Amino acid sequence: MSLDIKMPAEWEPHAFCFMAWAVHREWGADVANVKQELREVISTVAEYEPVRLLVPPDLIDEARHQNFGSNVEIIPAPVDDIWMRDILPTFALRDGAPIAIDWNFNGWGSSPLRLARPGDRLAGLLASTLGIPTVAASFIAEAGSMVTDGRGTVVTTKSCLLSPNRNPSFGRTDRQRMDAIEQNLLHFGVRRTIWLEGDATEAITNGHADGYVLFTNPGKLLVEGIDPTEQRPNRCRESDVNLLHTVVDEQNRPLHVKTILPPRQRYLRFTQRTFAPCYLNGYVANGAVITGRFGDSERDQAAERSLQQAFPTREIRMLRLDHIAAGGGGVHCLTKEMPKPAPN
Template sequence: MSGFMVSRRTVLRSLAGAGAVALGVAGCSSPDDEAGPDPAPATGNPTGRRFGAEWEQHARTFMAWPASTGIWGGQLGAVRQDIAGIARAVARYEPVVLLARPGQEDEARRACGTDVEVVPIPVDDLWTRDTVPVFVEEGGKVLGVDFNFSGWGGKQQHANDGQVARAVLGKYGIGRIETPVVAEGGSFETDGQGTLLVTESSVVNDNRNRGRTRQQIEADLIAALGVRKVIWLAGVRGEDITDAHVDTLVRYVAPGVVLLDKPAPDSPPDVWSRSIDQARGVLKDATDARGKGIEVIDLPQPDPDRITGKGEEFVSSYVNFYVANKAVLLPAFGDAAADDRAKQILRDHFPDREIVQLKIDTIASGGGGIHCSTHDQPSGPTG
């Protein structure tokens, strides 16, 4: 999302009720409910439901063709080129389904090539991480949790994107799991072993879940996703369209091991760096659903003076990578030393996967990344 609209790095002070930018506790949380690890893991999973890790086998990756000049303006052509580049790259490793607004399929096919399946489903924008259901496994089947996409709390048009979850589930005959929680797929990160990382700012927020406490939302997340332990990170409230999704902050690379975003050297302190410090403090003291500690490894950002992307909204976090079958897709921002360092860090943790770096300057200028624009469907328990 770019600078001529409300973007993922745009201050939302102009929105009614946005108030001052805040780091930490949601308005509906009690003073004793600051973001951090729960006192003890939640127990029980009577449904046998499981939210798998991204590095497990995928049946396909969902993406979407940006549809509207009303959102992207003069950058629509450039952002479509970025999406086509990601789709072509992922299609080397697994099936890719590109959702395209009816009437735009031919252009999408020409751009993405014959290895990408284009499916006519009405969409508004490209952020399938947030609009496609969050897939879980239960009883030998893959099911989809519909998190009631609301345009990140009503900040962007979503008449079509709000219906994508139901459309995808109907198209592929996948059962739908209802939940009262309003959230997006980028809100959640899991180790596949029952642990969920969430930024409180993006979920315990009146723009999604008005009047609901963190405890209530946590109980619903446990029920919907089958996780056993939720670790809450503060995030940043009100400074970007997502209210600071976890998938640009911290990501699992293995059970018990996470990569944490790290500001470039000499970056001035701001709400984002303070949220990183807060997350580090929580994670170093936390235990996961197995009762084990979490190793935190830095994934440093590039030098902002050396990147090729432009704009105040540019997201230069390598943490927004995507784990595909036999590959990891990682942004290349133009700082050669930082790009190489990030590639090596990912290679260290995924030695059996090819590390593929892609330029995504227009997507990044809109406040997102490769992970934001992709959504994995697991192959399921039987593969």
């Protein structure tokens, strides 16, 4: 593998965005509500950049009847889930040309809450369809487990990448496993890996970094803090926020960290374990940041102000996504950008 691979920051220009119209039957009685919310996300992303919508053959007619418009291209594909952030490869650039990084996705460790399925192994197939090379990592991960500044710094979590259902054989100790993963990340242009504790109790993902950390510029990030009204605060989150205030990026610069607060429990529509009301799990599209709002008007507005300050040249679009969030994800989880190739 070449060391000139670059994983761009998400605010860098996109050629298009992959999404999927494939709401699995596991959603049960909420299928219609999830589709309604998904349609709004797809339509909103398409206002700012082309969307290539992956659709299983039996749902092609249904997808066409959504009347998404000319900026949404419907593509038949053997996809059976909507979480494109993790199921698809990460699209990066090598010598300015796109490649696909295969993180060996295994269904988030194939946990009892979400067993691995045939439609999870799309990295090689999609890369082949696009006619771009695939580069495989030597460890198991998901793109949502890592956030990058596009300049060689990655933030990830121990709770996810060191979980026994992903990478049990990289060494006897956490440090050995971390060192092995860091060495492999060097092949993808990562020179500094910042390890947060994460949240091993988080349903399905075991604590993805993209649920509470968002780079907004090199050296600058937003992090979701702890609600001061919580009776039992998340001590791992408190530790992670404190750590981010003390570490440096690949350029040896201290990180500029701004904290936002989550929506308060009393305003949330759902309370199940998988519900993920995350402001920072948003998609940085060409010209917009698209994320969720959750009915806590004070916190929703505060998050909007923080995002607008961080991305002053982009519109902030906040959508009501309660049913999608009940499945454990947000707008970022639904999307996967293709970076624009570098000019010759």
